[in-house]
Amino acid sequence: MLIADEKTVKTPVLADNPYQPHLARIVRIFKMVPDNHLFTLRFEDQWTAERFKHRPGQFMMLSVPGAGEAPISISSSPTRPGVLELCVRRVGRVTDALYRMQTNDVVGLRGPYGNGFPIETLIGNDLLIVAGGLGMAPLRSLVWWALDHRDKFKKITLMYGAKNPAEMLYRDELVSLADRSDMQCLLIVDRDPTGQWKHHVGLLPTLFDHADINPATTYAAVCGPPVVYKYILQRLLALNFSKDRILMSLERRMKCGVGKCSHCSVGYKYTCIHGPIFTYWDAINLPELV
Amino acid sequence: MKIVKIPKKKLDLFASILRQHWEIHAPVEQNGRYAFKPLTHWSEARLHYNRTILPPKKYFMPPRETMFHYREGKGYVPAQEELDQRLILFGVHPCDIYAINILDEVFGGKYNDPYFQTRRKNIGIIGVDCTPDEHCFCRSMRADTVEKGFDLFFTDLGEEYMTLVGTSLGDDMVLMAAPLFEPITAADIQKYKQVSSEKRQAFSLDVEIHDLPEIFELEYKSEIWDELGDQCLSCGSCSMVCPTCYCYDVADTVELGSKAGDRVRTWDSCLFHTHALVAGGENFREKRSSRIKNRFYHKQRGMVAEYGRPSCVGCGRCIVGCPVHIDIVQVINRLRGEDHANRG
Ligand SMILES: Cc1cc2nc3c(=O)[nH]c(=O)nc-3n(C[C@H](O)[C@H](O)[C@H](O)COP(=O)(O)OP(=O)(O)OC[C@H]3O[C@@H](n4cnc5c(N)ncnc54)[C@H](O)[C@@H]3O)c2cc1C
Ligand code: SF4
Numbered sequence A: 001m002l003i004a005d006e007k008t009v010k011t012p013v014l015a016d017n018p019y020q021p022h023l024a025r026i027v028r029i030f031k032m033v034p035d036n037h038l039f040t041l042r043f044e045d046q047w048t049a050e051r052f053k054h055r056p057g058q059f060m061m062l063s064v065p066g067a068g069e070a071p072i073s074i075s076s077s078p079t080r081p082g083v084l085e086l087c088v089r090r091v092g093r094v095t096d097a098l099y100r101m102q103t104n105d106v107v108g109l110r111g112p113y114g115n116g117f118p119i120e121t122l123i124g125n126d127l128l129i130v131a132g133g134l135g136m137a138p139l140r141s142l143v144w145w146a147l148d149h150r151d152k153f154k155k156i157t158l159m160y161g162a163k164n165p166a167e168m169l170y171r172d173e174l175v176s177l178a179d180r181s182d183m184q185c186l187l188i189v190d191r192d193p194t195g196q197w198k199h200h201v202g203l204l205p206t207l208f209d210h211a212d213i214n215p216a217t218t219y220a221a222v223c224g225p226p227v228v229y230k231y232i233l234q235r236l237l238a239l240n241f242s243k244d245r246i247l248m249s250l251e252r253r254m255k256c257g258v259g260k261c262s263h264c265s266v267g268y269k270y271t272c273i274h275g276p277i278f279t280y281w282d283a284i285n286l287p288e289l290v
Numbered sequence B: 001m002k003i004v005k006i007p008k009k010k011l012d013l014f015a016s017i018l019r020q021h022w023e024i025h026a027p028v029e030q031n032g033r034y035a036f037k038p039l040t041h042w043s044e045a046r047l048h049y050n051r052t053i054l055p056p057k058k059y060f061m062p063p064r065e066t067m068f069h070y071r072e073g074k075g076y077v078p079a080q081e082e083l084d085q086r087l088i089l090f091g092v093h094p095c096d097i098y099a100i101n102i103l104d105e106v107f108g109g110k111y112n113d114p115y116f117q118t119r120r121k122n123i124g125i126i127g128v129d130c131t132p133d134e135h136c137f138c139r140s141m142r143a144d145t146v147e148k149g150f151d152l153f154f155t156d157l158g159e160e161y162m163t164l165v166g167t168s169l170g171d172d173m174v175l176m177a178a179p180l181f182e183p184i185t186a187a188d189i190q191k192y193k194q195v196s197s198e199k200r201q202a203f204s205l206d207v208e209i210h211d212l213p214e215i216f217e218l219e220y221k222s223e224i225w226d227e228l229g230d231q232c233l234s235c236g237s238c239s240m241v242c243p244t245c246y247c248y249d250v251a252d253t254v255e256l257g258s259k260a261g262d263r264v265r266t267w268d269s270c271l272f273h274t275h276a277l278v279a280g281g282e283n284f285r286e287k288r289s290s291r292i293k294n295r296f297y298h299k300q301r302g303m304v305a306e307y308g309r310p311s312c313v314g315c316g317r318c319i320v321g322c323p324v325h326i327d328i329v330q331v332i333n334r335l336r337g338e339d340h341a342n343r344g
């Protein structure tokens, strides 16, 4: 009977499925740091590749066949389209499986997800980017976006700290930034066993002693492990930063990336859609955020 | 809205007409409790029941659902085999319909969940009114009546069921069985008002939700949460039986000896220890007290911010199902400092 048949719409799942991973090929694996490799990926499907747009601070859900899915920040800048760079730390099931793959193997990607940095708001201001350890992964996209739109910002300052030079992500790239005159790139390591390190040695917050930051005209973007947040926030607040000029990128467990599974909830927000970029003001108003 | 009525003794006939097109699922009794099950005979259906063990959400987001098949060369192929199942849920209570309406919002929006939405389209709902028992507080949660989300809605007037027609599909159902339905009379309307006021008076539980978000903020550090954390077993029952708890987990399975596999999602609970665990062993809700607080907080506070109302519909399932008798109504009343207000 017609009426009953109309009820069963042939499934639209294929048409518009936010959970659909698109196949992407690994075009390059750069062994940047042990257990922190940089994977360069290209969508198999030209249509998907051409339509793909992201903003700094957003992330992808990366699928490794048989192993599962994991949220990974987009490390490359939208100003350098065509491929996506993901800096992945090997920690468990999905990331292990990724590390067993080789160039030309195929993974799944969906996204981009998350709010990303509010670049419209940042434009016209000074930019202070502070990263600790793997925190450089999501911030690198912002660094290059800003440098590729250099005229849109006043002062640009980057502070990045790693345990030692061997564990510094994007080391060569960042070291060359230190030579640029249109920005200040401050690099620091806790220890320097090599004796070859020409930049700072010590703890990340001490870099503030080398920079001249005007809190009234600056937006600060911070990412790193909890201890980094703790001490960097102290510094920024001591400088009298307004709480909504401090932006932080947060990590939570994520299963869907699109605000459905509840895994990433903080207080009453979802990190995956309301974040992962939050202002410090959001943070203190959401229980459990940091 | 089109409103008609059907004599009770003609219900089995109505059901047999519907069964020509749909599989009918209705509450069936099992050792004094109820569960939605496929009917083999209309006589198994129980339209007077307090609550089913699992809410109807099991039809819209099954406890275990395959999302994709992974096939080498083909990639991730959406699993749609089960989605075309055509059925009618006969006898859904207002609070449970309300809950499905809340899930509509959660699984809709910018990122539409096509699995949920397809099932929602393919499953007809015939609601039925009910009489509250000692654990129901849907009236406090404003979910004792529902104005959308059903195809038909039945209210017991004694000899017949008054029938609200909610959708064009519902209208089709009525038209298919047109000779069974009758127009309503002035006497029916009187009777309906009487039933409605009797229902209102039958509630023994009450909570005030008006400024609950503020109370939750004020009591965020209350020692009540530690107490609850000490009692709670983290068994997750309260989430499983809740019609609006929608957390899920996703995992990939591999077929032995091949590169093919499935991506499967399963019900999860924010009460489980691993729910908020991240790399490096950092767990944002390590303590049980913070997890149980998160559940209450998300339902009564978070959902208000996101969707304009708490997601609890007052069905009472978590009260009945908790092995250590944690009672959401008591918790709210204690937070409000009104623990004497109800049963005690
Ligand atoms: C928005 C966002 C951006 C991220 N960006 C990056 C990135 O650029 N590079 C990168 O290497 N990692 C990133 N992560 C972390 C990454 O998602 C997890 O390390 C990854 O999910 C672990 O997956 P797995 O299957 O390999 O490990 P599992 O086997 O799942 O778990 C290994 C360990 O990781 C923990 N874990 C599981 N899921 C997460 C999670 N979502 N976040 C943190 N820990 C988790 C587990 O509790 C366990 O301790 C990001 C996470 C988020 C939420
Ligand atoms: S929280 Fe409890 S009473 Fe409220 S809807 Fe869920 S199971 Fe029902």
Ligand code: SF4
Pocket (backbone or CB within 6 Å): B231, B232, B233, B234, B235, B236, B237, B238, B239, B271, B292, B321, B322, B323, B324, B325, B326
């Ligand atoms: S049912 Fe009770 S014991 Fe089990 S997780 Fe929920 S509150 Fe805790």
Ligand code: FES
Pocket (backbone or CB within 6 Å): A253, A254, A255, A256, A257, A258, A259, A260, A261, A262, A263, A264, A265, A270, A271, A272, A273
């Ligand atoms: S990851 Fe599922 S809700 Fe955020």
